[in-house]
Every structure is written in structure tokens, then in C-alpha cells.
Amino acid sequence: MDALREQACITGIGETRYSRGTEKSQVGLALEASLNAIRDAGLRPGDIDGVIPYAAGMAVAEDFITNLGIEDLNYSAMTPMGGASAVAALQTALMATASGLCNHVLIVLGRTGFSGGRIGARVQQMPQFKTVGEFEMPSGAIAPPQLYAPMARRHMELHGTTSRQFAEIAVTMRKHAQLNDNAIMQKPMTVADHQNSRMISDPFRLFDCSLESDGGCAVVVSRAERAKDMANRPIYIMGVGEGHPHSPSVITQRSDLTRLGTAKAAPKAFAMAGIERRDIDVAEIYDCFTYIVLCQLEDLGFCEKGEGGDFVMDGRIGLGGELPINTHGGLLSQAHLAGMNHIHELTRQLRGDGGRAQVEDAEIGLVTGYGDLGDGAVAILRR
Amino acid sequence: MNAAYEKPVPEPTADSQPYWDGLAAHRLMIQSCAACGQARHYPQPMCPACHSLEVSWIEASRRGTLHSWTETHHPFHAGFKDDLPILLVTVDLAEGVRLQCPLRDGSIGALSLGRAVDIDFEDVTDGLTLPVARLAP
Numbered sequence: 001m002d003a004l005r006e007q008a009c010i011t012g013i014g015e016t017r018y019s020r021g022t023e024k025s026q027v028g029l030a031l032e033a034s035l036n037a038i039r040d041a042g043l044r045p046g047d048i049d050g051v052i053p054y055a056a057g058m059a060v061a062e063d064f065i066t067n068l069g070i071e072d073l074n075y076s077a078m079t080p081m082g083g084a085s086a087v088a089a090l091q092t093a094l095m096a097t098a099s100g101l102c103n104h105v106l107i108v109l110g111r112t113g114f115s116g117g118r119i120g121a122r123v124q125q126m127p128q129f130k131t132v133g134e135f136e137m138p139s140g141a142i143a144p145p146q147l148y149a150p151m152a153r154r155h156m157e158l159h160g161t162t163s164r165q166f167a168e169i170a171v172t173m174r175k176h177a178q179l180n181d182n183a184i185m186q187k188p189m190t191v192a193d194h195q196n197s198r199m200i201s202d203p204f205r206l207f208d209c210s211l212e213s214d215g216g217c218a219v220v221v222s223r224a225e226r227a228k229d230m231a232n233r234p235i236y237i238m239g240v241g242e243g244h245p246h247s248p249s250v251i252t253q254r255s256d257l258t259r260l261g262t263a264k265a266a267p268k269a270f271a272m273a274g275i276e277r278r279d280i281d282v283a284e285i286y287d288c289f290t291y292i293v294l295c296q297l298e299d300l301g302f303c304e305k306g307e308g309g310d311f312v313m314d315g316r317i318g319l320g321g322e323l324p325i326n327t328h329g330g331l332l333s334q335a336h337l338a339g340m341n342h343i344h345e346l347t348r349q350l351r352g353d354g355g356r357a358q359v360e361d362a363e364i365g366l367v368t369g370y371g372d373l374g375d376g377a378v379a380i381l382r383r
Numbered sequence: 384m385n386a387a388y389e390k391p392v393p394e395p396t397a398d399s400q401p402y403w404d405g406l407a408a409h410r411l412m413i414q415s416c417a418a419c420g421q422a423r424h425y426p427q428p429m430c431p432a433c434h435s436l437e438v439s440w441i442e443a444s445r446r447g448t449l450h451s452w453t454e455t456h457h458p459f460h461a462g463f464k465d466d467l468p469i470l471l472v473t474v475d476l477a478e479g480v481r482l483q484c485p486l487r488d489g490s491i492g493a494l495s496l497g498r499a500v501d502i503d504f505e506d507v508t509d510g511l512t513l514p515v516a517r518l519a520p
């Protein structure tokens with residue numbers, strides 16, 4: 001598996017302005033971000049010979065051929081894993097470039113989660129939710145917060161994890177967002193604000209839930225030998241892996257409610273990268289809900305199962321801490337770009353372009369995606 | 384079908400029809416592999432243990448224990464707005480599979496892992512019956 005180690009690099013990143021409210025279409029936002037990423041890489045649109053659009057979006061490969069004027073696309077694919085799609089697409093792009101099939105693969109997402117159909121309301125129409133749709137939605141389990149809440153509740157009952165510990169994650173993400181000019185939530189948040197926010201689906205309060213937002217985000221992955229003399233310092237994909245949990249279509253039947261697909265993805269990514277947990281300088285962890293961050297930290301092996309609540313306390317996950325997490329503010333406070341913004345941010349950090357949120361001497365970082373009721377993807381990048 | 388019923392309704396498949404027919408008759412039916420006997424839920428075509436496509440159905444005991452729960456306060460769906468808050472419980476059935484359904488008595492403060500519950504039935508429209516849980520006496 002380590003034959004793929006460092007065979008591809010992230011060479012370009014691009015984002016739009018993130019907002020709650022837009023006149024633009026999903027495809028328009030995806031194209032705007034694409035162009036920014038392609039230019040950042042020092043490429044022309046015609047240089048892109050592979051495209052991986054976000055699997056749960058409206059934009060398809062044809063839109064990029066049509067609008068970017070790509071003469072001869074060699075490869076298109078999708079990685080339908082919900083919020084894990086973006087990081088899983090890094091694995092697909094790595095295979096497409098390392099194999100020699102492509103030189104430059106565009107991974108892109110446009111999202112109108114605020115202005116279009118709300119993220120929470122969309123679940124019923126998605127084929128991967130057909131089991132939940134038939135057997136659980138008729139009884140009132142409709143939206144992701146309700147579907148994920150029993151995982152968090154069981155973790156709390158088994159391990160003594162608390163809402164106060166969830167608050168620490170929300171407050172830390174907010175502090176990081178305040179250092180980012182392209183983060184939607186700039187208003188300070190205290191632990192008390194979190195604890196007083198209205199209950200959505202117990203144990204998730206409003207401030208445990210990610211934002212509904214609009215925007216586009218894209219990255220360009222290039223074959224390593226092509227990346228050496230491009231516009232920016234190449235950010236190498238050291239290792240990547242995806243993992244699917246037991247009972248992937250429905251959480252209710254999962255043998256262990258407190259373990260995500262991330263627990264299977266992480267050993268693969270670390271084995272390919274050939275490094276240890278302690279080598280990670282900064283981590284961008286998929287944060288659709290506060291609890292999902294805590295659970296992934298355990299599944300990634302940064303602490304034992306049940307210790308995630310203690311791990312996130314005492315400033316450990318903030319800037320200046322032992323493992324700074326979501327230095328852009330995450331889905332909780334920057335914007336919900338389904339984790340494409342996490343890849344964007346990790347690349348920024350490893351280039352040393354992190355601005356006010358720069359982690360000092362960040363050399364190696366980790367990014368995760370999580371979605372579709374349990375799928376996980378993990379990538380380890382280095383400068 | 385009641386025209387005023389605004390909640391989502393299931394669309395049974397060839398695999399799941401006996402489950403829904405069972406509920407309508409106030410019987411909790413679950414699949415059991417005809418080859419190796421392993422129980423499974425929700426209904427699916429193949430036994431993951433032995434890959435047999437031969438299915439038999441058994442009537443479950445309707446006894447279970449709490450595996451987890453959530454209480455929903457936010458109106459995610461117009462059809463459930465008047466029911467809020469909804470207390471949804473994940474139940475370990477005695478047969479070794481789980482069920483998620485609303486808890487009809489008891490408050491969230493009274494719940495704990497392993498608490499015994501019984502499964503009951505509610506006829507919500509002509510032809511549609513859904514499972515509900517009640518705290519065991």
C-alpha cells in the first residue's frame with residue numbers, strides 16, 4: 001500500500017466567499033471555486049484532465065467540461081460517501097494520477113445548503129438513506145441530528161461524556177473562526193452560550209450542530225513528478241484511507257454505536273503514510289456535530305475509546321495546544337462545505353499561509369471526512 | 384389512506400412487505416435465515432452470515448431493553464410538529480436485533496441503558512401500523 005505514498009500532491013486550492021444567502025447556483029459556485037484552485041496551481045482550465053465532483057451535489061463532470069472548456073477529459077468519478085466524499089476523493093485522485101491516467105485532477109464542491117434545499121431536509125430523497133426512509137422516518141427520525149444523537153447518548157451513558165465537553169469543541173471552533181476572514185460566524189461564543197442554546201435533538205443543542213451555508217470549494221491534485229515546479233509548494237498526500245462501518249445504511253443496527261468508519265480508515269492512512277499519531281501537527285476533523293469530532297479523535301487513535309471527552313478539554317485542541325483542530329472554524333463556525341474546506345485549510349496550514357490561525361512549524365497534518373450515517377475517510381498530508 | 388396524514392409513509396418492498404403486513408396484524412415479524420437461523424433486521428434479501436437468499440419469518444417476543452435514545456425538540460418535519468418533543472428509543476430486542484420507535488410513556492430523565500421495554504402497536508392510518516415502546520412494568 002505504501003507504493004502510493006507521496007505519489008500525488010495538492011497543488012491548487014480555491015474557495016468562494018462563504019455566506020448564508022446567495023443568488024448563485026451550486027454549479028456557478030463550484031465553477032468559481034474551481035477557477036480559483038486552477039489559477040492557484042498556476043494551471044489553465046484546459047490542463048485539468050480528471051474531475052471528481054461532489055457526489056451529493058448538482059454539478060456533474062459534464063458541467064466542468066462545458067464551462068471550463070476541457071477538450072479531452074481522461075477521467076471522471078464520484079465518491080458517494082456524504083461528508084466523507086471530499087477526503088475519499090483524494091484517494092481516488094491519488095490513484096488516477098499515480099497510475100499515469102491523469103496529470104491534474106479537480107475535486108470540487110458547490111453547495112447551497114442555506115439558499116437551496118436545507119441540508120437537513122434533503123436526507124429523505126437520497127438513495128443511500130432508503131433504509132432509514134422506510135423504517136425510521138415514518139416514526140419521526142427524519143434529520144441527521146436525530147439519527148446521530150443516539151450514538152452520542154450511548155457514548156455519554158457508557159463513558160460519562162458530557163455536554164460541557166461538547167461545548168469545549170464548539171467554543172474552540174468559534175475562536176478559530178474569529179481568526180478567519182472567510183468564516184461566517186464571527187460572534188464570540190462562551191460555554192454558557194452553548195449550554196443555553198436550544199435543544200435540537202437531545203443531547204445535541206443548536207451549537208452542537210454545523211451551519212447551513214452557501215459556497216464553493218475546490219482542490220487540484222497533481223501527479224508528484226508534475227508538482228515539483230508548479231506555482232506553489234506541493235503538499236504531498238502521504239497516506240489516505242476510507243472505512244465503512246458495520247451496518248452502513250442504518251445506525252440503529254450497528255454493532256457498536258460509538259465507532260465510525262473512521263476507525264477502519266485510520267490504520268490504512270497511517271500505514272500508507274508510515275508515521276505515528278504524535279507526528280501530526282494540526283488536524284482538520286469533520287465536524288457536522290461536536291460529538292462526531294470527539295468520536296473521531298478516539299477512532300483515529302489519538303486517545304482510547306471513551307477518553308475523547310477528556311481529550312478535548314484544557315485547550316488541547318485549540319491553537320497553541322497539543323493538537324490544534326479545525327483552525328478555520330470548521331463546519332460548526334466557518335461554513336458547511338462538506339469537508340472540502342477542511343482539505344483547503346490543511347493545505348493552507350502546511351504551506352504556511354494560515355494567517356492569524358497559522359500553527360507554528362506545521363509540517364504534517366491530518367484531515368478527515370465523515371458522512372452518510374457512518375462512512376469515514378482520512379488523509380495525511382505533509383509539506 | 385387518511386388524506387390528512389402528513390407524516391412520511393413507508394414504501395414496502397418485496398423484501399419488507401411481510402414486516403409491514405405483520406405490524407398491521409399487530410404482530411412484530413422479523414426475518415430469520417431459512418438456512419442458518421440467524422435473525423436479522425431491518426429486512427434485507429441475503430443472510431450476511433451464510434449468504435442464503437431463503438428467508439423465513441418469526442414473530443418476535445416484543446420484549447427488549449434500551450440501547451440508546453434521543454428526544455427531538457426541533458420541528459424537522461411539518462407532520463411531527465404537533466407531537467414535539469418526540470422521545471425516540473433504540474431497543475435491543477430479545478431476538479438479537481434492534482428497533483427504533485417512539486416511547487409512549489416515561490420521560491427522558493427516567494431512562495437508562497438496559498431499561499426493560501415492551502413493543503406495542505399504533506394504527507396510524509388505514510393499513511399502516513407503527514411500532515411504539517412502553518416502559519415494562
Ligand SMILES: [Zn+2]
Nearest residue numbers: 416419430433
Ligand atoms: Zn444464514
